[in-house]
Amino acid sequence: MLLIRHFEERLIALHDAGKTRGHYHVYIGQEATGVPAIACLEPGDSLFTTHRNHGHLLARGAEPARLYAEIMGRSDGYNRGKGGTLHTAVPALGFHHTSAIVGGIIPLAAGAAYAAKARKTGALAVCLIGDGALEEGAAPETLNIASLWKLPVLFLCENNGKYGADRRAAAAQSQNMAAYPLTDLPGAYKIPARQVDGTDAAEVYKVVSDAVEKIRGGEGPQFIETQTVRWPGNDENWPVAPAATRIGLAWDVSPVPEKARDWYRSCDPVLIFARELVERGAATRQALVKIEDGVLKEVDDAVRFALASPYPEPQEALRDVFAAEDRP
Ligand SMILES: Cc1ncc(C[n+]2csc(CCOP(=O)(O)OP(=O)(O)O)c2C)c(N)n1
Ligand SMILES: [Mg+2]
Structure with missing residues (x-):
């Protein structure tokens, strides 16, 4: 979770310094969904993700250095810089295709x-979508066929609604969906659907592992809605970090500007988890700071690697265009 947070806070700085081009999105505020959910999967499972994919890729074990290189369009990126932030695919990790086309x-x-x-492989597919994706026609069509054919697919819908700190209010309203709560939609297609607090890592792990077990047991698709409160850094069209995360904010949010303080105090899943670990005696504050120091160094090294990676040669644009093409 800390790796995702620091990777992306640094990405924002890199973008602002002109090191990346084009639009991009960050996963900040949703770390306690992606990390525990992806920890429930097996190596052979496939995952499909969206414009907000960095957190999912890192949670599955993507190398920060190669991911930065990809986002910066460099030749050491996972897709030699041709996928970029919106389309990073890492087949070795089960991400065969990533798309920013919502739905x-x-x-x-x-x-x-x-x-x-x-093929009776025993694998399952995970569909990591946002709440907005349910508006698309592809959603009800797929829910229908997945239910009829009892497909081994987990629909994990990250509802990052912009509703302030009151999660119950978030669960009770939607600006976009007439079918609300969101679980009503899969419910209409007889797909078991549950809601979970997406800032509660332990609860997400429990609910997702239970769903995964059912899918592997042949029960067909499952739907989970994880609810998070939108990170205030997403309020503008481009990400802007209101504060630099440090684990110490879990106990003292005074370094955070007043406007964003409530979110860091009560909605930040990384800080919530840090507090839980310490309160339950599973870790000390010092141990967490040490982990964070290691992560910050890993991020530094990854940035250095990506910045040193060359841009691809122009003819690279014509390679990998056809699936049958020989690869080196
Ligand atoms: C088919 C399509 N329509 C519109 C867009 C523009 N768009 C990019 S992100 C986004 C919002 C998606 O909302 P949600 O799925 O909830 O994801 P979030 O950004 O909230 O994580 C939209 C409409 C798009 N990329 N694809
Ligand atoms: Mg959303």
Whole structure:
């Protein structure tokens, strides 16, 4: 969770310094969904993610150095700089395709689940979508066929609604969906659907592992909505970090500007988890600071690697265009 947070806070600084181009999105505020959820999976499972993919990739073990290189369009990136922030695919980790087309991955995830079922591999597909993706026509069509065919697919819907700190209020309203709560939609297609507090890492782990067990047991698709409060750094069109995260903020938010303080005090999943670990005696504050120091160094090294990586040669644009093309 700390790696995701520091990777992305640094990414914002890199962007502001002109080291990346084009629009991008960060996963800050949703770390306690991606990390525990992805920890429930097996190596052979496939994952489909969106414009907000960095956190999912890192949670699955992507190398920060190669991910930065990809985002910066460098030749050492996972896709030789051609996927960029919106389309980073890492087949070795089960990410065969990443797309910023909202809702576009929903039928693809069902297709991967169908393939796994037909080949009897025992694998499942995870469809990591935002709440907005349910508005797309692909969502109900896929929920229907996934339910009818009992496909081994987990729909993990990250509802990062912009509703302030009151989660119950967030659960009771939507600006976009007439089918609300969101679990009503899969429910109409007889897909078991649950809501979980997306800032509660332990609870997410419990709910996702239970769903994964059911899917592997042949029960068909499952739907989980994780609810988080939108990070105030997402309030503008481009990410702007209101504060530099340090584990110490878990006990003292005074370094955070007044406007964003409430979010860091009560909605930040990384700080909530840090407090829990210390309160339960699972870790000391000093141990957490040490982990954070290690992460900050890892991020420094990764940035250095990516900045030293060359841009691809122009002819690289014409390679990998056709699937059958020989790869070096
Ligand atoms: C088909 C399509 N329509 C519109 C967009 C523009 N767009 C990019 S992100 C986004 C919001 C998506 O909301 P949600 O799925 O909840 O993800 P969030 O950004 O909140 O994590 C939109 C509409 C798009 N990328 N694709
Ligand atoms: Mg959303």
